[in-house]
Amino acid sequence: MKYKGLTLMVLMAFFLTPKVFSQEFTAGVKGGVNFFETLDFSDTGTLPDSDVGFHGGIFGQYNFSPVFFVRPEIEYSNITLHYKLRRLDTSYKLDKISASALFGAEIFNNFSVFAGPAYQHFLNKEYSAQVREPEIIINSWAIQFGVKYDIKDWIGLSVKYDYTADSNKRQILSLQAADGNVYNYSSDDGRVNQIFCSVYFTIFNSSNNKNKRAKSGGRGCYF
Template sequence: MLKEFKDYLKSGIFLLFLIPVFPLCAQEYSFGLKAGLGYTINQKAAEVDGSAGSFSADSKIGFLGGAFLEVGFGKFFVRPEVFYSHAEGEFAFPDLPSTYSVDKISIPLLLGYNIYGPVDIFAGPAYQEFLQVDLENTASPVEVQQRNFATQLGVKLVLNRLEIDLRYDFTLDSKRNQLIDVGELMDEAYFDDGRLNQIMLSIGYRIFDTANPRRARSNRGCYF
């Protein structure tokens, strides 16, 4: 899995630089790294339904890390990213609590707007590649749709080269359902979907930034 992660990370960073970074309208651009935590908001996304009842994955804390490129156009900006995330949820099966974990690469393309001073809002689609999924106490591995899309939206606070990013990551429903064996508890149960939606909080550092402090953006002109 480590080799796959490195390959996807290299591909994702390469994709960042496929975005035109020197358009005539662009006033500033930056590149940096980010890391943080994710809190699962399941909302019946991942469920197990069997003879012992129906179960949804309870919230747990995961982590994330990656890179970003941001290109500014006046008060607007385009922000491609690539990051790895590990998310977890816990199924409270009777006498057999089981952790469900998801490792994936996300490549979002976000459109943002500087609403005031250091505060930006953003939203956009994200391509996701699932690297590994695991549900404890099952007789056979669970399977999910390996490639999927998500929607991300949030707000960030920029303080010179540092930024604090809070966003919601909603993975689209794959409509996938599979039969699983949960030991003696449920010989036959259905595992519905496999996504774990998250609230993500991260801290980023701008390694390279053409405007520091960058809030000068709002005072610069653009062609639109």
Template sequence: MNKYFLLIFISIFSLSFAQAQEYSFGIKGGANYSMTGEIDGSTSGGAGFFDGIVEGKPKVGFHAGVFFELNFGKFFVRPEVIYNSMEMEFEFPLQNSAYSVEKLSIPLLFGYNIWGPVDVYAGPAYQNIMNANIEGTQPINQTIIVQNTPLAIQAGAKVSLGRFELGLRYDRSMASQETQGLDFDNGQYGINLTEYDDLRVNQFLVSLSFKIGDSESNTGRRRGRGCYF
């Protein structure tokens, strides 16, 4: 599936580049607000063990990457490569446990200019989980199966402000809901055997993009055609 997606991605990009009227490229970065499922301690059993449910609380993470946009009048195609650092937290009886996920995302977005500086877009994204761990699991650094497919869907809007763009999007995993058994250090966290009820991580992203160059010359300072420096 990974190879097919990348092949389709390259094919669409190559065809779009050949047909594009204008293009631009640049860098981007911003904050993520990530959401996940809950941990159920009812499988611990026995007196003295916590058997309640603890919901994953969103925390703010960050992302950074690059983009390349191809324009066809009011329509555009925008491939990106983004590194995401996502954080969530579980408030266990004795102390909190941080849940950290790092992933590389390659979205292929299809957009439309609805009015002036305002664009909307949506598209698929290939996502590779680089690292995922929850504090307090036994064995230490137990592998967390975040998703059973590398595919996600993204949708959002952006506003152009000269060389800058301000964007908001929702990133949702296409994985099915899965559970995973986890064993925590009861002495430190006050919870023992559990089931993680929904391993998927979805997020909202607020981004600031900077356009480094484009297909048109700029009247300001530049080193070459289409570059803003």
């Protein structure tokens, strides 16, 4: 599938970048909570209530100057939206894996901005009351942008907006009420734009390894 190619490229960036370039490379893990931006049923104008979603993943960051960096990320996220429609209640669950390539700049005192494309692979995208199986339409491409702040060398905070491109398609959903009757609803595509609030931990830093080698006089092997 297409997403495998992009995921492979991101993984290669994690492991090949520090070997090809002699500048600082860091890698680590991240996680946190996410909130939906909007997703409504077009024929009712109904906006959902939302559970707080969660996400987690890995990241790498190559600093190719004191200011600019590239930050590949692979991230799993989950969120559930609850709708109270005219004739029934239903929930929409979305699980996905995103592979992104973010380009950023430090603007002052460990505070940075970033943006870039992301490819999305959807593990689950369905309504709880759905009785037929037309595929929920969601564009596979998204744009992510946000800010991050390095509290220490090993920990930081970030806020990121995840905007999925419009598929330009409407769809008819067949949903079953508690009385057994089936009703059709016209809906926008199934995209959910989200805000991600994360904490990240750096577990590898190439500059630390350089310092260790310098102190040891170049002896030994470091990973």
